[in-house]
Amino acid sequence: MNTLRHCPAHRAHRASSAHCTHRNPCARWGGFTLVEVLAVLVVAALLAAVVVPSYKANGRRAGRLDAVDALTRVQVAQEQFRSLHGLYSTDFQALRGTSAASPQGRYRISLALTGPEAYLATATAQGDQAADEGCTTLTLAVERGYPQEGPSSRCWQR
Numbered sequence: 001m002n003t004l005r006h007c008p009a010h011r012a013h014r015a016s017s018a019h020c021t022h023r024n025p026c027a028r029w030g031g032f033t034l035v036e037v038l039a040v041l042v043v044a045a046l047l048a049a050v051v052v053p054s055y056k057a058n059g060r061r062a063g064r065l066d067a068v069d070a071l072t073r074v075q076v077a078q079e080q081f082r083s084l085h086g087l088y089s090t091d092f093q094a095l096r097g098t099s100a101a102s103p104q105g106r107y108r109i110s111l112a113l114t115g116p117e118a119y120l121a122t123a124t125a126q127g128d129q130a131a132d133e134g135c136t137t138l139t140l141a142v143e144r145g146y147p148q149e150g151p152s153s154r155c156w157q158r
Contacts, residue, residue: 060132061157063106067123068156070102070109071140074121075147082145088119107138118143 077095078088090111092098100109107123114120121140130136135155141148149156 060129060135063104063125063129064132064135064138064155064157066102066104066129067107067125067138070098070107071121071123071138074098074109074111075140075142078119078121078142079145087116088113088142090119114141115143 074095077098081087081089081095089095090113092100092109092111098109101107102109102123106126106129108126110122110124112120112122119142121142123138125132125136135151137151138155139150141150
């Protein structure tokens with residue numbers, strides 16, 4: 001039995017093969033309308049508007065670990081230097097394993113002596129990391145070996 005004979009679209013448009021195909025004799029041409037395509041684009045744009053800022057915020061939060069790592073290295077090196085020399089240093093070359101830039105380069109590190117047995121290490125965000133609201137500068141104030149992390153514990157989450 002020939003299935004093409006039973007297809008109403010085939011009988012009505014026998015001369016045209018637009019409605020019937022070899023695989024599916026009653027198949028119709030299909031596609032998406034402009035309205036459907038625009039609706040999908042609007043939904044995709046809304047999702048992107050919500051997801052992208054959240055993704056960037058998570059990247060900046062993860063970037064803070066670069067500052068925490070750098071300041072922790074400074075603290076360890078300072079205590080080693082103090083145990084050998086009896087005081088703290090502001091010279092990165094004297095402090096092994098430290099530099100004026102964080103390991104990933106997201107922060108600039110600075111050192112200042114704030115007393116005979118105290119120093120302040122500051123990590124200042126660079127580039128995209130500078131958009132990290134509330135945590136653009138992380139500080140580590142150490143006096144006689146006791147650290148005080150700033151500006152808030154939220155910035156130091158590990």
